[in-house]
Amino acid sequence: MSEEIYPWQADIWKRLYTARDRLPHALLLRGKPGIGKLDFAIALTRALLCETPKDSGHACNQCASCNWFSQNNHPDYRLLSPEQDATSGEDDAPVPAKTSKKTQISIAQVRELGTFLELSSHRNSGRRIILVNPAEGLNQASANALLKVLEEPPQGVIFILVTHQPQRLLPTIMSRCQKIDMPVPDEQAALDWLAEKGIKEAKKRLDYAGGSPLLVLGDGESSNKLTDIWQMLARGAKLDPFALAPLCVSLGMDVAVNTMQKWIYDLVACRLAEKIRYHSHLATSLQALAKSVDLAMLLDFQRKLDEARKSANHPLNNELQLESLLLQYIQLFSRNVRA
Ligand SMILES: [Zn+2]
Incomplete structure (x- = not known):
């Protein structure tokens, strides 16, 4: 799990973090595969739950909340994802050969949120976060179930949806979210970043990855x-x-x-x-x-x-x-x- 955001996300980070106390109850992070949307969403989640965030807005990595998050058992956080352990790695790294990857978020998974949503937050901040990744993993039934919650969101709950196929989401879900267009780095920024990672033939591979640096890494x-x-x-x-x-x-x-x-x-x-x-x-x-x-x-x-x-x-x-x-x-x- 990345603790920091990527350099090309600095502006959008600042904008969201400055507004941390007046965020809408649902955000939709949309953009190309391989630009670090999920890592950003996780960094934002950690920061919003953190009790003593740094001046930069990032999570402190020391408080009780940060510790729970690292141990993957934060009581005020839920991940909705086709794969239960999908908290690590990039949103859209290539699927390894011969794995049968689940692609859908089931209605049962959405219903399981019910109990979580009925309780109030465990911490003083009163904030609870549900990350949905990838949001296009919602099928007709689970999307409708989620929509009901989005229509009457419980106090303090923030949904963060991540997608690179927004056209596959229900328009009714889209309309409930504040849409955030996640930036693609310009070529030089991407090449600089890849150079830092020691990637060889970066230009050729970045072209092939359609400009998405995380796909090159994977x-x-x-x-x-x-x-x-x-x-x-x-x-x-x-x-x-x-x-x-x-x-x-x-x-x-x-x-x-x-x-x-x-x-x-x-x-x-x-x-x-x-x-x-x-x-x-x-x-x-x-x-x-x-x-x-x-x-x-x-x-x-x-x-x-x-x-x-x-x-x-x-x-x-x-x-x-x-x-x-x-x-x-x-x-x-x-x-x-x-x-
Ligand atoms: Zn913290």
Whole structure:
């Protein structure tokens, strides 16, 4: 768990902390994956519960409240999350291969809040905090149950919802929250931060992560595999799908499909003479491929990948599905059309 916020969050921290005594009863922190939203939410929660916060607004790490929080048994705090132990790590680090990650917050979890909400705070501050992460994990039933609480919030209770897919939240939930847009660091700030962490080839990896520095930090293990995957994809029609599919699957289906989505995004960009977003270091390979690709088929394939991504959490046979996608990928180049 991070005790401090990230440098690019300093302004938003100051704004919220200055308003700590007049915060609304529900905040929605929204923004891209990998920019530290959850870490910020946890730092804010600790600070709001802390009895003797520092001048900077951060938690003191010494009072009874801070101790409870570190021991994960604060009586005035609850976490609503698909995974019960999701208090550590970043909100959106890549899912390791072959784990069956729960993705939904159940209605039972929301109902369990009932007793917590009926009691009053254990401390003088009177404040109690419920962190919901990721808020898009609420399904129809649990969202409706939560909505009832948000409509008549008990005294002193603050909900902090964290999401990178606000479009998936019920509009009625959105309208009950004060929306906070979490900042993405500008490139130099992100590179400075990554340099401090001793990250090599930071520029290339930051581009690939779409500018989200925490995703770069989490991708160390898969970084070498990605290099191999890109080399194979660059072979176009000469690609061996039966060699590439298992390599992709080892990243986890969601990451595998996303890897292909980014590759195809840049291939489309090259074909349309637009800016390459994720693989600027492979511009030559992409430009060579783009010359022999059928644009209509490419766009069609892009839609198929979007569909595959949606079902990536419950696949019947990952490797088979990937082989099929890769066979379609090869077809994109077989006609040698240049319209
Ligand atoms: Zn404290």
